[in-house]
Amino acid sequence: MGLRDALFGRTKQVAPNLDNLFALSTAALTLQSELDLVPSGEAGLCFKSGSGESTITTDDDIKELLDFDETTNKVTLTTDDLGFKWLVVKDPDFEALVTRIHAADTSMVEHQLGPRLLCAVFGFVPKTPPGEGSVRLVYLMKQGTFYPFAPTGPTQRNNELEIRVRSFLDTDLPIEKDLTRWMALWNVPVN
Amino acid sequence: MAKSKIETDHKLDVRMFITGLALVALYAIIVSVLLSLGVSTVLVIVIAAALIFSQYYFSDKIAMFSMHAKEVTPQQEPRLHEIVDRLCLLADMKKPRVGVAEMDMPNAFATGRNPNHAVICATRGLMNRLNDEELEAVLAHELSHVAHRDVAIMTIASGVGMLAGLVSRMALFGAMFGGGGRGGKGGQNIVLLEMATLLISILIYIVSFLLTMALSRYRELAADRSGAILIGKPSVLASALVHITGDIGKIPRTDLRKTEGMNAFFFAPALSGNSAATLFSTHPSLQKRLDQLNKLEKELNG
Numbered sequence: 001m002g003l004r005d006a007l008f009g010r011t012k013q014v015a016p017n018l019d020n021l022f023a024l025s026t027a028a029l030t031l032q033s034e035l036d037l038v039p040s041g042e043a044g045l046c047f048k049s050g051s052g053e054s055t056i057t058t059d060d061d062i063k064e065l066l067d068f069d070e071t072t073n074k075v076t077l078t079t080d081d082l083g084f085k086w087l088v089v090k091d092p093d094f095e096a097l098v099t100r101i102h103a104a105d106t107s108m109v110e111h112q113l114g115p116r117l118l119c120a121v122f123g124f125v126p127k128t129p130p131g132e133g134s135v136r137l138v139y140l141m142k143q144g145t146f147y148p149f150a151p152t153g154p155t156q157r158n159n160e161l162e163i164r165v166r167s168f169l170d171t172d173l174p175i176e177k178d179l180t181r182w183m184a185l186w187n188v189p190v191n
Numbered sequence: 192m193a194k195s196k197i198e199t200d201h202k203l204d205v206r207m208f209i210t211g212l213a214l215v216a217l218y219a220i221i222v223s224v225l226l227s228l229g230v231s232t233v234l235v236i237v238i239a240a241a242l243i244f245s246q247y248y249f250s251d252k253i254a255m256f257s258m259h260a261k262e263v264t265p266q267q268e269p270r271l272h273e274i275v276d277r278l279c280l281l282a283d284m285k286k287p288r289v290g291v292a293e294m295d296m297p298n299a300f301a302t303g304r305n306p307n308h309a310v311i312c313a314t315r316g317l318m319n320r321l322n323d324e325e326l327e328a329v330l331a332h333e334l335s336h337v338a339h340r341d342v343a344i345m346t347i348a349s350g351v352g353m354l355a356g357l358v359s360r361m362a363l364f365g366a367m368f369g370g371g372g373r374g375g376k377g378g379q380n381i382v383l384l385e386m387a388t389l390l391i392s393i394l395i396y397i398v399s400f401l402l403t404m405a406l407s408r409y410r411e412l413a414a415d416r417s418g419a420i421l422i423g424k425p426s427v428l429a430s431a432l433v434h435i436t437g438d439i440g441k442i443p444r445t446d447l448r449k450t451e452g453m454n455a456f457f458f459a460p461a462l463s464g465n466s467a468a469t470l471f472s473t474h475p476s477l478q479k480r481l482d483q484l485n486k487l488e489k490e491l492n493g
Contacts, residue, residue: 007211008204009339009413013420014283048281050423051491082274083324116423118281142283155269180286183276184265 013115017144020174021102024122027137027146027172028094031124034168037135039094040123043101044190045087046080047108047116078189084118086189097122105141117141121149121190132161136188137173145176155186203416207409210402217351217399224391243353247346251288251303251310258300260292260312271318274327275311278334282421287311287337297321297435301333302342309337317435324424325431332418332428339417341410348403355396408475415480416487425487432484436477 005012031037074090087104091097101120108117120139126132136149148165150158162182166175176182246253255262265272272289279286287301287309297317303309311333318326336342419425474480 006338006340007344008207009335009341009410009417011282011335011338011417011421014281048277048423051426051488081323082277082327084277116281118277140280142280178285181276181280183280184269184273186269186273 014142016105016109016114016117016141018102018105018109018141020144020146021098021105021120021139023173024098024137024139024146025095027169028124030168030172031135031165032127035135035165036127036131037124038127039097040125040134040191041090041092041094041097042123042190043089043091043097044121044188045089045101045104045108046084046118046121046185047087047113048083048118049085050116080189081187088189119185121185121188123191125191133158134191135161135165136185136190138183138185140176140181143176143181144174145181146173147176147182149182149185149188151184151186151188155184157184203409203412207406207413210406210409211348214348214351214399214402214406217355217395217402220391221351221354221395224388224395243346243350247304247343250342250346251308254300254302255290255310255312258292258312259294260290262288262290262310270323271313271326274323274330275334278327278331278421282334282338284334284338285309287334291315291318295319299329299333301336303337304342305340306337311337320434321431324427325434328418328422328424328428328431329435331421332414335414335417335421336410339410339413341414345403345407345410348406349399351399352396352403355392355399404473407473411474412480412483415483419484419487423491425484425491429481429484429488432477432480 028039076088078086078088080086089097089100089104091100101122105117105120108114119141122137122139123134124137125134133150133152136151137146138149139146146169148162148169150161150165152158169175254260263271268289268291271291275286275289285306287303287306288311290310290312292312292314294314295316296314297320299311299313299317301309301311311330313326313330317329321329415428419428422428
């Protein structure tokens with residue numbers, strides 16, 4: 001934030017950074033070969049809805065805006081306990097999943113909802129359960145970085161596994177360096 | 192990407208600018224008054240600067256200490272941390288430390304000399320009284336204070352008043368001792384000069400006080416605005432404000448007096464009964480804040 005904005009007490013809305021999403025494809029391969037984790041076939045987009053955003057007022061409007069495959073019932077919209085909306089997409093093809101999330105992001109940005117985007121979450125599960133437990137890769141929209149999130153209970157997470165995932169994905173993905181930004185997403189509706 | 196419908200409020204900018212300009216003009220006057228005093232100038236500046244700087248530099252510790260607030264970990268307050276986490280990521284700002292003050296009065300404050308040393312604090316009463324969405328709105332307001340560097344700006348602004356206070360005190364001593372020691376016509380002139388200095392200083396002190404209060408109110412409006420835009424729902428912040436200020440009025444004044452010194456950093460002022468004294472108030476009236484939020488809500492929906 002510039003000096004002028006500080007002097008006048010202004011904050012600019014932050015636009016999302018979608019550039020790094022497609023780096024996920026190689027990361028998925030690395031996760032499979034190194035940690036035996038495969039995509040769960042689910043991904044989610046988390047955003048904060050606001051008042052009268054470009055005439056979108058109801059859940060149906062948002063769903064219509066983002067639902068680009070009307071023939072199937074693969075897209076669901078839920079609200080989490082903190083009032084954030086989750087657009088959950090299901091697709092066994094990981095590449096297609098990433099493309100869909102990216103398309104949803106782009107659509108949001110086109111409708112001036114870019115500043116409202118929080119993160120995208122991609123689910124990974126052990127190929128041979130139980131394994132070491134599932135891991136979500138979280139993409140922070142504003143920062144353009146990823147971090148692993150491995151919940152093991154209602155408010156517990158496996159930090160050791162998360163750090164190990166980071167060490168394997170360091171070269172494939174821009175990993176969030178500031179660990180205070182590895183936020184906990186309890187009750188994440190993406191498996 | 193397309194620009195958002197609401198980014199700036201030019202009228203608020205202009206008012207803030209004029210207030211700031213007037214404060215700068217006061218600085219200039221103070222400096223010239225100091226120079227007319229002669230020898231003690233350097234000392235006055237050093238003392239004042241040291242005081243202002245320490246107030247600014249230790250603002251987080253001073254505020255946390257005087258509010259009996261304690262920093263909390265994500266394990267202790269998962270909910271509070273979760274809300275702050277999401278707001279900081281939405282706004283792409285560094286996460287401040289998070290604190291809780293164990294008091295029933297519903298309020299929140301943010302302080303710290305810069306975003307890297309910021310601390311955001313809510314009282315237990317606030318967390319008990321508001322729902323998650325309203326709590327989020329209040330925290331968004333406080334985070335806006337951090338982003339706007341309001342501690343630095345208000346410290347600089349109130350520095351004028353402090354300097355003026357110091358000058359008048361020194362002039363008073365000068366008039367008493369300087370005038371008493373010497374007799375004759377020369378001494379008389381010095382007394383007159385120092386009496387004039389005293390008067391001017393007091394005047395500056397009053398004017399700077401009013402200007403600082405005005406600036407503080409504009410900063411509050413600006414933080415309301417940024418906070419409301421960040422959460423995207425001005426009406427939720429409005430409802431939180433109504434809940435808090437409605438409750439504050441009911442709490443006995445004797446309890447609230449203790450926190451008087453913290454007013455400038457509070458979400459809602461701790462003193463009740465601000466009746467005619469908006470000119471002397473650190474916070475805009477509830478009606479003014481609600482009006483602005485209502486206007487924002489209409490802009491977003493329009």
